[in-house]
Amino acid sequence: GGELARLLPELARRLPDLPVPEPTAGPDQRYALFDSVAGLLAGVSASSPVLLVIDDLQWAGTEQLLLRHVARSTRQVPLLLLVTYRSDQDSQRLVADTMADLQREPGFSRLALGGLGRGEVDQLVGAQQHAPAPPDLAPMLLARTDGNPFLLGELIRHLSETGGLDHADTVREAL
Numbered sequence: 001g002g003e004l005a006r007l008l009p010e011l012a013r014r015l016p017d018l019p020v021p022e023p024t025a026g027p028d029q030r031y032a033l034f035d036s037v038a039g040l041l042a043g044v045s046a047s048s049p050v051l052l053v054i055d056d057l058q059w060a061g062t063e064q065l066l067l068r069h070v071a072r073s074t075r076q077v078p079l080l081l082l083v084t085y086r087s088d089q090d091s092q093r094l095v096a097d098t099m100a101d102l103q104r105e106p107g108f109s110r111l112a113l114g115g116l117g118r119g120e121v122d123q124l125v126g127a128q129q130h131a132p133a134p135p136d137l138a139p140m141l142l143a144r145t146d147g148n149p150f151l152l153g154e155l156i157r158h159l160s161e162t163g164g165l166d167h168a169d170t171v172r173e174a175l
Contacts (some may be wrong), residue, residue: 003036042079049080052079114147116142124149124152124153
């Protein structure tokens with residue numbers, strides 16, 4: 001816990017009895033910190049299972065080393081790690097290396113998610129404008145977003161706010 005207080009000063013205020021971390025530097029300090037994070041997760045999950053969600057792993061740098069350490073150190077702990085990353089970012093060597101390491105862990109599962117299809121896009125547009133989607137709208141949106149739900153939601157919201165969902169010509173111009 002004392003190591004974690006270096007990163008999270010609020011932790012020291014909430015838990016005043018934390019031990020003061022010993023001065024270390026370089027790899028020893030990093031290992032002590034990684035071990036503290038794994039220990040904290042193990043301690044918290046001792047009373048009830050824990051779900052730790054790490055979103056957009058492609059944006060992390062050396063923090064991915066922490067993820068690897070936590071995955072190895074908490075094998076016997078009721079902890080579920082859910083990690084998301086953009087597959088089009090797979091070319092990043094660190095993400096590829098991290099995923100390869102995690103794949104060797106017991107219980108690892110990989111689920112590739114694709115984009116939404118035409119029917120789902122029609123439903124999304126219909127829910128936004130509370131009316132059926134124009135028949136030629138979904139193909140235009142899919143061509144622009146590859147079915148990415150976040151991008152679709154933002155684009156549909158923008159078109160809805162600007163009145164563009166009502167006119168196919170406006171959508172074509174916007175896209």
